[in-house]
Amino acid sequence: MNFSRALAEPARPGRGDPASPDEKEVWTAPYGDSRVVIIDAETGAIIQKVPVRSRQINRLRFTSDGKSVLVSDAGNGDLIILDARSRKRSSD
Secondary structure (H helix, E strand, C coil): CCHHHHCCCCCCCCCCCCECCCCCEEEECCCCCCEEEEEECCCCCEEEEEECCCCCEEEEEECCCCCEEEEEECCCCCEEEEECCCCEECCC
16 A cells, blocks of 8 residues: 555655554654654554654654564654553653
8 A cells, every 4th residue: 555645745665664563553754854743554544643742753663562662763863662552752
């Protein structure tokens, strides 16, 4: 499925955006945006846009237990941790 059609600004191709452990969602970050976009894997519809206060999101990865999403910020080297269930920063 081409998820970029669901985004206002397409994600960079070939990054390997992660699917949730249940494979029902794809989490991505459009290039130049400071939000994580959560997409329904079946329909391609945007479920939610999560602001993460990032300068330049580089990669997203689910932790092995699926409880958190690690977001690397190439702009300043920060590692942002999102709670996968609440979709909020762990520090919030």
